[in-house]
Amino acid sequence: MANSMKMIAKKCFPKAIQVTDRFHVQKLALEALQDIRIKHRWEAIDQENKQIKQTKIKQIEYKPETFDNGDTRKQLLARSRYLLFKAPSNWTQSQYLRSKILFEQYPDIKKAYNLVQGLRNIFNTATSIQTAYTKLAHWHKDVEQTGFKAFNTIANTITINYRSIPNYFINRSTNASAESFNAKIKAFRAQFRGVKNVEFFLFRLTRIFA
Template sequence: MASFYGVSGRNLQTQYKDFLSDFKVWDQLPHAKKWLLFPQNIGKRLSIDETSLSNGELYTILTNKSGKGRKGAIVAMVAGTKAETVIGVIEKIPLQQRNLVKEITLDMAGNMGLIAKKCFANATRVTDRFHVQKLATEALQEIRIKYRWEAIDQENDAIEKAKKSKVNFESKILSNGDTLKQLLARSRYFLYKAKTKWTQNQTERTALLFELYPDIQKGYNLTQELRNIFENTKDKIIGFAKLAKWHEKVNQSGFKSFGTISRTIMNHYQTILNYFDNRSTNASAESFNAKIKAFRSKFRGVRNVEYFLFRLTTIYA
């Protein structure tokens, strides 16, 4: 618009902020950088998560699922992630309104659990299944990375040995054209996927990978089994039984990283099992975080955080 009228974009933005918009009389302006609160947007089903606005600075954001990422979605935004700070802001919402909340989804961070417990005493806390699955995927990738470093070390040893023997070094080429090091590096992305979503090349690469590294196959199977429990189970009691069987398989595998995940699930089993009641996740919060990042990219170069928050809440609060 600025180029159409032949004026400076920055000047136009300044004029809009200072004179055309309601920014100067915004009722949240005095404390916007520290917290924002929209009690009228509270609903029965909420999500709580953290997001980065600029320079890696984190904000805790509380959203209403029924807002569906549009107008009325934001209930509160608080600078930082300290539980006592966030609780102090959210408790500004009358207790009668907060007691109407029936469910709140969150990750396994202790501060998020404390915030939800203190502020919404009547709400069922539901641990987001995708955070649990992400831990399993990271454990699988840890096994792959360990073998990749070993392959790199082996290749370096072979190169140094060849130099001492004054012979040319040639990497061993596998049947699909990869070297061992390449096989382990290129396997990263499809290990996140279910087998049904692999391409023909990925299926061929996986067969080689699992043949050479059975531990990676075991880790992959454990990851997929955990995902299947969440995707295909609708009863809490059955979900509990399946997670118990998965725990036994993890113990038998001997994988330390998967053992850590299993212990984490046991320590949060009540809120994890609550997922099976309504199959609620924090996907709406993650989607809203993506919208914030996209919105932020449009305001790249704008240094006034309060103005950015004003424009953001104009659309989503």
């Protein structure tokens, strides 16, 4: 979504249709969700520290609150990180139980998670640009109703890139192959602890990967 990348693509490939990669859009939504979780985790840590200080003053043993799955509030928020990346169908039994407790305790995390899943479903189910436009408009409206600042930023990003994001639905194109090739180049470069002769390095890349 960087303007510099768009300018490079436009100059090098003027007749190409530009597509903003779906995984970068979804990554922004996931980061916004994790920001909400992290904010609650810091609050839980702060609350626990205060309770420990109070018990020390009163000279009594501190016993943290635990939920049905054995997690404390701080542990619940810390251990929920990975389940929020997954769809509910991919949760393990322990993750399902943890998510149930998490969503009961923090309804805002549940709303944010549903927004992330809603965006993912749009990319998975929309079959045309017209359908995608309609679904993204409804998703944008849902974001505005929640009032989450981080998600409003994503919604504005989608609005700014409203032409290139729906182009994904023409051929369902992604830059996964380019990312994979880039990872190979980085791994190849790492074997030699860096590159001094760039021309020879590019020559070796073309001989191995071309």
